Amino acid sequence: MSVDGDSSPLSSSGSDDFAALLNEELAGISSDESLEEEADETDQDHDGEEEEVYEELNVEDADFAPKRSKRQRLDMLDDDEGLHCSTSLEPVSQSSDVSVQLEICAHPSLIKGMCVKCGRMVDDVSAVALGYIHKDLKVGSDELARLRNKDLKSLFRKKKLYLVLDLDHTLLNSTHFQHISPDEEYLKSQTDSLQDLPNGNLFQLDSMRMFTKLRPFVRTFLKEASNMFEMYVYTMGERPYAMEMARLLDPGKIYFDSRVISQADCTQKHQKGLDVVLGAESAVIILDDTEYVWRQHKENLILMDRYHYFSSSGRSFNLNNRSLAELKRDESEPDGALATILEVLKRIHQLFFDLEQDDDLMRRDVRQVLKTVRSEVLKGCKLVFSRVWKIGEQVENQRLWEVAEELGAICCKELDASVTHVVSTDMGTEKSRWAVKYKKFLVNPSWIEAANFLWQRQPEDSFAVNDSKKEH
Amino acid sequence: MFFHIVLERNMQLHPRHFGPNLRDKLVAKLMKDVEGTCSGRHGFVVAITGVDNVGKGLIRDGTGFVTFPVKYQCVVFRPFKGEILEAAVTIVNKMGFFAEAGPVQIFVSNHLIPDDMEFQSGDIPNYTTSDGSVKIQRDSEVRLKIIGTRVDATEIFCIGTIKDDFLGVINDPGAAA
Ligand SMILES: [Mg+2]
Ligand SMILES: [Zn+2]
Numbered sequence: 001m002s003v004d005g006d007s008s009p010l011s012s013s014g015s016d017d018f019a020a021l022l023n024e025e026l027a028g029i030s031s032d033e034s035l036e037e038e039a040d041e042t043d044q045d046h047d048g049e050e051e052e053v054y055e056e057l058n059v060e061d062a063d064f065a066p067k068r069s070k071r072q073r074l075d076m077l078d079d080d081e082g083l084h085c086s087t088s089l090e091p092v093s094q095s096s097d098v099s100v101q102l103e104i105c106a107h108p109s110l111i112k113g114m115c116v117k118c119g120r121m122v123d124d125v126s127a128v129a130l131g132y133i134h135k136d137l138k139v140g141s142d143e144l145a146r147l148r149n150k151d152l153k154s155l156f157r158k159k160k161l162y163l164v165l166d167l168d169h170t171l172l173n174s175t176h177f178q179h180i181s182p183d184e185e186y187l188k189s190q191t192d193s194l195q196d197l198p199n200g201n202l203f204q205l206d207s208m209r210m211f212t213k214l215r216p217f218v219r220t221f222l223k224e225a226s227n228m229f230e231m232y233v234y235t236m237g238e239r240p241y242a243m244e245m246a247r248l249l250d251p252g253k254i255y256f257d258s259r260v261i262s263q264a265d266c267t268q269k270h271q272k273g274l275d276v277v278l279g280a281e282s283a284v285i286i287l288d289d290t291e292y293v294w295r296q297h298k299e300n301l302i303l304m305d306r307y308h309y310f311s312s313s314g315r316s317f318n319l320n321n322r323s324l325a326e327l328k329r330d331e332s333e334p335d336g337a338l339a340t341i342l343e344v345l346k347r348i349h350q351l352f353f354d355l356e357q358d359d360d361l362m363r364r365d366v367r368q369v370l371k372t373v374r375s376e377v378l379k380g381c382k383l384v385f386s387r388v389w390k391i392g393e394q395v396e397n398q399r400l401w402e403v404a405e406e407l408g409a410i411c412c413k414e415l416d417a418s419v420t421h422v423v424s425t426d427m428g429t430e431k432s433r434w435a436v437k438y439k440k441f442l443v444n445p446s447w448i449e450a451a452n453f454l455w456q457r458q459p460e461d462s463f464a465v466n467d468s469k470k471e472h
Numbered sequence: 473m474f475f476h477i478v479l480e481r482n483m484q485l486h487p488r489h490f491g492p493n494l495r496d497k498l499v500a501k502l503m504k505d506v507e508g509t510c511s512g513r514h515g516f517v518v519a520i521t522g523v524d525n526v527g528k529g530l531i532r533d534g535t536g537f538v539t540f541p542v543k544y545q546c547v548v549f550r551p552f553k554g555e556i557l558e559a560a561v562t563i564v565n566k567m568g569f570f571a572e573a574g575p576v577q578i579f580v581s582n583h584l585i586p587d588d589m590e591f592q593s594g595d596i597p598n599y600t601t602s603d604g605s606v607k608i609q610r611d612s613e614v615r616l617k618i619i620g621t622r623v624d625a626t627e628i629f630c631i632g633t634i635k636d637d638f639l640g641v642i643n644d645p646g647a648a649a
Contacts, residue, residue, distance in 0.1 A: 108583060109567070112622045112629050116568065116581035119553065119620020119631040133567060134579070136629075151566060154590070230593065254595050258565055278566055 108143035112136040130276055132239075132261050148280045155230060155283065156361045159353050162279035163229035163345070166288035167237060167245050169306040169313070171338075174212040174245075179312035183326040187211065197251035205244060212248060213309040216331045217338040222255050224342055228349040230279070232259040234272055234286075236293065239264055271295060282365040285348065287341065299367040302344065305337045305453040337453065344455045348373055375408035377451050382410045386424035386431035388445055404448050423448065424465050432465060473552055477514065478524060480543045481506065485529075487536040499523055502542060508575075512623045515550025516575045551576050551618050551630050558642065559632075561612045564597040571614060576628050580616055584633035586640070606641055613643035 105118035111134060115122045127138035139147070155161070165171055180187070191211070192200025201214040225231060233249075233256055235242045242262035250256050265276050272293045274281050286294060289304040308314040309330070311323035324330050331337065351369045353361075381404075389398050400423075401411050412419070415434055422435035422442050435442040447463035481502065489497040503520050510516045527541035551557060551573070559571035559578055568581035582591065582599075589599040589606065598609035608614060616632035616639055634640045 109581065111579050111631065114620045114622050114629070114631050116579060116631055117583045119618075121620075121622075130567075133565060134570070137567065139567075147566060154593075252595075257593070257597060258563070 106142065107140065108146070109137065109139040111138075128267060128275055129265070130278075131265050132276070133258055144275075144278070147278055151278055152280045152283055152362065155279075159228075161229050161349060161352060161366055162232065162277065162284040163225055164232045164234045164274070164277060164284055164286040164288075164300075166286075166290070166304070167233060167235040167242065169289040169308065170215075170287055170304045171218050171249060171307075172212055172214045172245060173307050173309040173313050174210050174241075175310035175312045177209045177211070179310070180211065181311040181323070181326060184311060184323065186328075187325060197248060200248075203248055208241065208244065211310070212245065213325070214248065215307045215309075215338055216333040216336050217342075218249065221338040221342050222249060225345060226255050228345065229285070230259075231255050232261060232277060232279075234261045234277075234288075236263050236266075236270075236272070238262055273297070274300070282367065285345065285366060285370065299370065302341060302370070303453070304341065307331060307337065340454050340456070344373065371406075374406050374455070377455055378404060378407040378409035378448075378457055381408075381421055381457070382412065382419045383421045383423055384412060384415055384419050384431055386422055386429045387426045388423055400445055400448055403452050407448070407451055409448075421447075421460070427465050473550060473555055474518070475514070475548050475550065476521065476545065477548060478543060478545050479514070480541060483540045483542050484532075484537050485540065487538070490538075495523075495526065498526060498540060498542065502544060506544075506546070510575065510626050510628060512625055514548040515623070515628060516548060518547040518549050518574075520544050520546045549574060549576070550623075551578075551621055551628060553618055553621060555618045556615060556639075557618060557632070558613060558615050561608060561610055561614060564591075564599065564609055566591055566593075569599065569608060571616065571632070576630060578616060578618070578630040578632040580614075580632045580634055584619075584631075584635045586635050607644055608641055609645070611645045612641055615639050615642050 105115060105120070107115040107117065107120075107122045107124060109116050110122055110124060110127060113121050113123070113136075124138065124140055127140045128144060130137045130139055168174065187202065188204070191202050191204040194200075194203060194205075198219070201216075201218075203212045204210075205212060222231070233242060233246050235245070237245070239260075239262040242260050246256050246260045261276060267273055267275055270293065272288075274284055274297050277284065281297065281300065284297075284300050286297060286301045287304055288294060288301060289306045291298070291301065291303055294301045306317065308317070308319065309324045311326055314321065314323055333339070348366065348369050351373065352364060352366055383404055385395065385401070388400060389395060395401055395411075395413065404411050404423075409421075415422075415431060417438075420441060422431050422440055423445055424432045424435075424442060425444060426432060427442075432442055434440070441460040442465055443460050443463040444465050447458055447460065450458045450463070483498055483502060483505075485494075485498060485501065499520075502523070506517050507519060508517065522545040523542060524545060525543040527543075529538040529540045531538050557573045557576075557578070559573040559576075561569050561571045563570040566582070568579060568583075568585060571578045571580065585599055585608075586601075588601050589608070590602065592598050592600055596609050598607050600607045614634055616634050617636055618630045619633050620631035622629045
């Protein structure tokens with residue numbers, strides 16, 4: 001004899017009695033409407049044995065409202081007082097209203113396959129899963145557009161935009177216990193208490209066997225940014241990691257709420273997309289240290305200078321200098337990347353909301369503002385490049401050339417009196433010597449990179465070209 | 473809705489429990505095993521109210537365990553389409569809100585929240601009427617109507633509405649504060 005009864009507690013003859021009882025109660029009352037409903041419900045993916053009873057119950061489901069009096073009697077089948085049902089009466093006409101609604105429902109979004117508007121089981125393969133809001137939530141494309149539009153209006157009323165924040169190397173740096181270098185061992189005695197999250201910046205997370213260092217200035221950054229933006233976390237990390245990091249950054253849960261997007265939410269492999277963000281693309285700014293994951297949304301991106309605190313982090317990007325942790329140093333709090341970018345964000349925010357021309361906020365585009373602000377960085381600079389790329393390369397396609405132009409510089413191939421800077425890797429080239437002779441700025445290519453990350457023209461003398469002859 | 477029904481189950485008992493208290497042991501184990509579980513057929517087993525019959529035990533070869541067929545009465549809870557429930561709000565977001573009625577999770581989307589209620593983000597996300605008189609936030613109690621149920625082996629999930637007469641907030645924790 002089998003003892004399966006123990007593992008599936010409720011399979012027994014009693015259930016048949018139950019179903020039979022319901023059927024008996026409801027016999028002979030199935031209207032056309034209920035048959036239709038039943039046909040609808042049978043699509044559901046329930047397996048075997050359960051399905052059979054499920055359908056029976058659904059017949060009863062569909063008939064529930066019009067047959068209220070029957071249901072009431074069914075409820076009373078036990079005479080124990082404490083067991084009354086929690087339903088209340090409503091006019092029968094209500095239920096027919098609902099069925100009219102059902103027929104025209106566009107099924108805007110689904111939870112567990114059920115339409116959130118009409119309650120029917122729906123199969124919409126094009127709907128986008130928003131697992132970070134609810135694990136079984138899928139939203140149709142029309143509904144996404146509607147939600148974004150609606151949200152934008154209420155956001156603009158609060159004078160806010162959206163800010164999508166990457167975690168690793170942007171807001172913080174994490175490393176596994178086993179990747180700590182000997183010179184970083186001292187950190188183990190310097191971690192901050194997890195009981196006092198709002199004031200700590202170096203944490204030991206035993207459950208993940210991980211150390212996490214928050215980037216200097218991050219708390220001020222989040223506080224100030226939250227006045228201008230509705231913020232999302234968007235990481236390629238897995239959900240438990242993302243949630244833990246969000247907890248460290250936002251222990252009071254005031255910045256991110258449920259807006260923490262992780263790898264499983266991405267709709268394309270190795271790509272982050274704004275398709276899962278409930279914000280209009282025209283109002284989103286992204287901060288990330290990795291450019292290629294945002295292939296679809298480059299215009300929204302502010303590329304961040306990578307924060308490497310631990311040695312393992314630098315090594316994974318082929319940087320072999322000693323880590324900040326090993327040197328017992330850190331990025332500057334007042335002048336670091338986050339403080340710098342906060343100023344840029346303030347400026348973008350101000351430009352976006354203070355533009356006097358064209359009063360329709362809804363038609364403004366933060367990507368355009370981003371472009372404008374970027375193009376002011378090297379405004380007035382006219383650059384000639386020397387020995388920066390190989391002979392024969394199509395210079396206009398080079399990244400550095402592109403970046404310089406995005407920053408507002410004019411790039412050209414030939415020297416003339418209007419040229420202000422020569423960007424070179426070698427003092428000895430003809431163009432470099434020309435720059436010296438005519439007292440033009442002579443800088444190495446990092447000058448452009450630095451301006452790119454810091455959104456500010458950098459002092460030229462900090463980026464002098466190495467004299468190759470002297471070095472030898 | 474609650475039902476009082478009779479169910480049957482095969483209980484396996486370790487030989488060490490055999491003795492004068494056998495029946496008590498069996499009932500205790502039954503309660504522990506069954507109360508709080510869910511099945512697609514009956515819904516959630518809320519409480520066992522009585523044991524009608526314990527059948528003849530069957531000794532299992534080799535182990536000495538004995539299997540008893542037990543017939544018992546219990547209260548089960550299963551929501552139905554059209555049913556009105558009172559539920560406590562757990563999560564509020566742009567899409568709508570989630571609420572719980574005992575073990576049942578219910579989602580009410582913003583399509584089925586009255587049009588005059590707008591979502592407000594912030595420290596405590598909520599839906600509020602324009603005059604501020606009605607607010608739905610975490611821990612609010614609402615009366616809602618079930619419009620769809622999905623019964624799985626271990627959980628029951630419902631779609632609800634508060635966009636109808638006599639539905640909506642019945643107790644707002646924010647109002648008292
Ligand atoms: Mg990153
Ligand atoms: Zn629908």
